[in-house]
Each structure stands twice: as C-alpha cells, then as structure tokens.
Amino acid sequence: MGGWLILTVLVLIGLYLVFAYNSLVRLRNEVDNSWRQIDVQLKRRHDLIPNLVEAVKGYMQFERDTLTQVVEARGRAIAAPTQGARLEAENQLTAGLGRLLAVMENYPQLKSDQNVLQLQEQLTTTENQLAFARQAYNDVVLQLNTRVETFPTNIIASNFGFKAADYFKAAPEEQALPKVDLSLGAPGAPAQRQ
Amino acid sequence: MPQGHADFRELERANRRDTGMLVVVFLALFCALGFGLDILVGALKIANGRLTGFPVLTIAALIIGSVQALISYYGGGALVLMSAHARALMPDSPKHQMVLDVVREMALAARMPVPRAYVINDPAPNAFATGRDPAHSVICVTQGLIDEMDREELQGVIGHEMAHIRDFDIRTMMMIAVLVGGVAMLADFVLRWSFYGGFGGRSGGRDRGDSEAGAIIVILVFVLAILAPLFSQLIAMAVSREREYLADASSVEFTRNPRALLRALEHIAQTESPLSNATRGIAHLFIVNPLEGAGESGEGFFDNLLSTHPPLPRRIARLHALLGEQATSAATGAAHS
Numbered sequence: 361m362g363g364w365l366i367l368t369v370l371v372l373i374g375l376y377l378v379f380a381y382n383s384l385v386r387l388r389n390e391v392d393n394s395w396r397q398i399d400v401q402l403k404r405r406h407d408l409i410p411n412l413v414e415a416v417k418g419y420m421q422f423e424r425d426t427l428t429q430v431v432e433a434r435g436r437a438i439a440a441p442t443q444g445a446r447l448e449a450e451n452q453l454t455a456g457l458g459r460l461l462a463v464m465e466n467y468p469q470l471k472s473d474q475n476v477l478q479l480q481e482q483l484t485t486t487e488n489q490l491a492f493a494r495q496a497y498n499d500v501v502l503q504l505n506t507r508v509e510t511f512p513t514n515i516i517a518s519n520f521g522f523k524a525a526d527y528f529k530a531a532p533e534e535q536a537l538p539k540v541d542l543s544l545g546a547p548g549a550p551a552q553r554q
Numbered sequence: 555m556p557q558g559h560a561d562f563r564e565l566e567r568a569n570r571r572d573t574g575m576l577v578v579v580f581l582a583l584f585c586a587l588g589f590g591l592d593i594l595v596g597a598l599k600i601a602n603g604r605l606t607g608f609p610v611l612t613i614a615a616l617i618i619g620s621v622q623a624l625i626s627y628y629g630g631g632a633l634v635l636m637s638a639h640a641r642a643l644m645p646d647s648p649k650h651q652m653v654l655d656v657v658r659e660m661a662l663a664a665r666m667p668v669p670r671a672y673v674i675n676d677p678a679p680n681a682f683a684t685g686r687d688p689a690h691s692v693i694c695v696t697q698g699l700i701d702e703m704d705r706e707e708l709q710g711v712i713g714h715e716m717a718h719i720r721d722f723d724i725r726t727m728m729m730i731a732v733l734v735g736g737v738a739m740l741a742d743f744v745l746r747w748s749f750y751g752g753f754g755g756r757s758g759g760r761d762r763g764d765s766e767a768g769a770i771i772v773i774l775v776f777v778l779a780i781l782a783p784l785f786s787q788l789i790a791m792a793v794s795r796e797r798e799y800l801a802d803a804s805s806v807e808f809t810r811n812p813r814a815l816l817r818a819l820e821h822i823a824q825t826e827s828p829l830s831n832a833t834r835g836i837a838h839l840f841i842v843n844p845l846e847g848a849g850e851s852g853e854g855f856f857d858n859l860l861s862t863h864p865p866l867p868r869r870i871a872r873l874h875a876l877l878g879e880q881a882t883s884a885a886t887g888a889a890h891s
Contacts, residue, residue: 390665394665397662477648478648478651481648481651481652481655484655485652485655485656485658485659488655488659489658489659489662492659492660492662492663492808493662495663495810496662496663496664496665499665500665
C-alpha cells in the first residue's frame with residue numbers, strides 16, 4: 361500500500377518536471393522569436409526609408425536637417441559594428457522618424473501625393489509594429505523571468521541552464537519626445553498623424 | 555468584480571476565475587438534471603446510499619450536444635461569414651490598407667498569427683471574430699466601423715476581437731451552447747415523459763421508504779426541468795458578459811492604451827444602430843450588441859441578465875478606471891511595461 365503511494369507521488373513529480381521543463385523551453389523559444397520579430401521590423405524600416413525620403417524631398421526643401429538626420433541614423437544602424445552601437449543608432453532613427461512624420465503634417469501638399477501617403481502609412485505601421493514587437497518581447501521576457509525566478513520552477517531552471525533574459529529598454533532620447541513618442545508604451549500615438 | 559484600483563492584468567485574472575466558477579455551476583446543474591432524469595427512468599439506481607448503473611440519458615444528451623457543437627466548431631466560422639454576407643477585406647483603398655495594417659499590429663502585440671480580415675457592407679460600426687483557434691481565425695468588421703473610426707479606435711476594437719480569439723472565447727461559448735442545448739433536451743425529455751405518465755410505475759414493487767424517496771426525486775427533477783432552461787440561459791449570458799469584460803481588459807493589454815477602446819466605445823455609443831445582417835445566433839460574437847439600437851441599451855435589471863454584452867456605460871466606466879490607474883502609476887514613476 362505504501363509502495364503504491366510512493367510510486368504515485370514519484371510519477372506525479374516526474375510529470376510536473378516534464379511540464380515545467382517544457383514550459384521553460386517554450387518560453388525561451390518565444391523570447392527568441394519575439395526578438396527576431398523586432399529584427400524583422402527594423403529591417404523593414406531600413407528598406408522603407410530611402411523611398412520615403414526620395415518622395416518627400418521635393419516638397420520639404422526647408423526640412424533638410426530632419427531628412428539628413430534620418431538618412432544618417434539609418435546608415436549608422438545598418439553599418440553598426442556592435443549590438444550596443446546598433447541599438448543606439450536604431451533609437452536615434454526612431455526619434456528622427458518621429459520628428460519627420462510630425463513635420464510632414466505641416467505640408468498639406470503631401471496629402472495629395474498618393475505615393476507619399478502610401479509610404480507614410482507603411483512607415484507608420486512599421487513604427488507601430490516595431491513598438492508592439494518590443495512590447496511583445498518584454499511581455500514574454502516577463503513570463504520567462506517569472507518562471508525562472510519563482511519557486512519551484514527556479515530549481516529546474518538553474519539545473520538546466522535557463523537564465524532570465526534582459527528587457528528591452530527605451531533610450532532617453534525617445535522619452536524626451538512629447539507628442540510623437542513612438543517608443544515603448546505608446547503605440548497608439550500615431551493616431552494623431554493620420 | 556474588482557473595480558477602481560485594478561490594472562488590466564488583475565482584471566483579466568478575476569475574469570478568468572469568474573468564468574471558471576460559472577462553468578462549474580453550469581456543469582453541476584447539467585449533471586443534477588441529467589442524473590435525476592436517469593434515476594427516474596431507472597438507468598441510475600440508488601442502493602444503500604450509492605449510485606449504480608449508467609447515466610444513459612445524461613451521456614446521450616452530452617453526445618448529441620457535442621456533435622452539434624463540433625459541426626458548428628468546424629464549419630461555424632464559414633457559416634457565420636456567409637450568413638452575414640461577408641467578403642474578404644482587400645487593400646483597395648488607403649483606409650482598407652490601414653485596417654489590414656492595424657490587424658497585423660494587434661496580432662504582433664497579442665503574439666498570435668495574423669487573422670484573415672473580412673468586411674460586411676453595413677453602416678453600423680461593429681466587428682466580430684470567429685474561428686476555432688488562433689491559427690484559423692477571422693476578424694470581420696463593418697464598413698461603418700472602417701468609415702467612422704480613426705486608427706487609435708480601430709486598434710482598440712480590433713484588439714478586443716483579437717482577445718476573443720486568443721482566449722478561445724469562441725470555443726468557450728460553444729461549450730456553453732452544448733450545455734444549454736443539453737439542458738434544454740433533458741428538460742424537454744422530463745416534461746414529455748411525465749406528460750405521458752411515465753414515471754409512476756418505475757419503482758414498482760418496492761417498500762414504502764423507496765417509493766417516498768422516489769416521489770421526492772420525481773418532484774425535484776420536475777422542478778429542475780422547469781427552472782433549468784431559464785437558469786442555463788442566465789448562466790450562459792453571464793459567461794458571455796464576463797468574456798466581453800475580459801476582452802476589453804485584454805485589448806488594453808495589447809494596446810497599453812485604454813483610451814483606444816474607450817474612444818471607440820464612446821463613439822459607437824453615439825452612433826449605435828441595429829445591424830441589419832446580424833441574427834440572434836451570432837449576436838454574441840460582436841463587440842457591441844448588434845440587435846439593439848441607440849436608446850434601447852436596456853439599463854433595466856432583466857435586460858442586463860439576458861444580454862450577451864454588458865451595458866456600454868459600464869464597459870466605458872471600467873476603461874475610465876483603467877485610464878485613471880495608468881495615469882496614477884505613470885505619475886508616481888512606476889515602471890509600466
């Protein structure tokens with residue numbers, strides 16, 4: 361009788377271990393996938409910018425500085441040698457794009473150009489998707505870290521090499537922008553700009 | 555229900571717990587009626603304080619209900635779209651392109667595959683989601699929604715629909731429908747059977763104690779059969795309303811912006827008009843009750859009990875509370891992920 365009880369308990373513990381381990385694996389994979397999603401959006405953004413700059417340049421001769429900043433930040437992001445440099449360039453690019461999209465509001469002629477409107481929408485949605493990709497990444501990192509740190513899954517986590525992941529933090533420059541903040545936490549802001 | 559000082563995560567947790575409790579109550583009701591009926595027809599017997607036998611009718615009702623549910627589960631999405639005359643949403647105008655983009659944005663925030671987008675030719679602003687799981691799901695909007703809402707409001711509405719898909723609400727409501735149908739079937743059976751006097755002689759040949767117990771059971775089952783259909787409807791509607799509140803909270807989880815859905819609901823509250831293509835069967839799938847017009851939002855107690863959706867003013871109030879909560883924690887500098 362006692363033997364059966366011990367066996368049942370062992371089986372239950374075993375099942376729990378399997379379940380907990382698998383959930384850790386699933387979360388870690390989701391974290392990786394979410395990070396890749398961010399990459400996808402960043403790349404999309406790089407591809408869209410030259411077209412947009414080309415299309416609006418004719419209308420916005422007085423905004424040369426803004427346009428140049430965007431183009432240069434993009435160049436730095438693509439050519440960045442380290443992850444840290446890349447991150448910084450991307451954050452500057454986000455800030456620059458925010459300024460550009462805001463400034464475009466001052467040029468009503470732009471609204472009559474279908475090409476520009478289409479590019480503007482593509483860029484707006486890419487910025488939104490980037491913000492949501494970062495948010496999704498942070499959300500799933502939160503889930504993973506909670507699993508890795510709380511009892512009893514922390515025992516399994518440390519034994520099998522699961523570590524807490526780093527959150528994606530917005531750069532100070534992004535947070536300085538009042539209305540056109542496209543960084544973490546305000547994906548709804550672009551609504552002002554349609 | 556937690557009010558006031560709750561953030562969207564706490565609201566979601568509370569909602570899921572309440573839904574679970576309602577389902578448990580529902581199952582208990584179903585079993586009570588089913589087993590009672592089985593006892594009466596002799597499929598189940600009480601001997602020496604234990605139940606023996608096989609609850610044939612309870613199982614039969616469950617099986618029939620499940621078959622019905624499976625049929626609508628697999629074919630239901632297409633059926634709903636057809637009955638609403640929906641067509642695929644194409645990027646044939648800047649606004650349509652924007653709607654498709656918003657669907658993609660919300661799918662990213664929800665960490666789900668991108669649902670297919672459909673549109674109904676109706677001026678009333680509304681939306682619904684259908685499909686058996688996130689990989690096979692559809693979000694359908696009305697032309698009215700596309701025309702009336704700006705990007706922020708669309709994010710709120712589509713986030714709400716995305717939440718229904720993520721939380722398997724379509725599946726949950728289908729299970730509830732099985733139980734409602736099953737209860738109706740059992741109750742119907744009881745009333746028909748007793749109408750034809752079927753319960754009298756079943757326990758023939760027993761001693762006095764048994765036939766007294768038998769009589770009590772007959773009365774109990776009879777009362778249950780009369781009340782159960784009403785109770786099951788009330789429970790089903792309560793579950794539906796809980797899921798609506800949950801989808802509202804989850805929409806905020808995706809957008810991190812209570813103002814998005816809040817503005818959309820306030821906008822809809824002003825322009826509310828009945829949807830011409832909606833039938834009672836699919837009413838519960840929409841973001842606001844499509845069968846009610848403006849000024850008929852039925853604030854009365856009984857209106858609320860039998861409604862698939864919570865009253866708009868209350869949904870708006872909860873979103874205001876979330877907005878206040880967000881403002882407070884932003885002001886105190888708390889990290890808001």
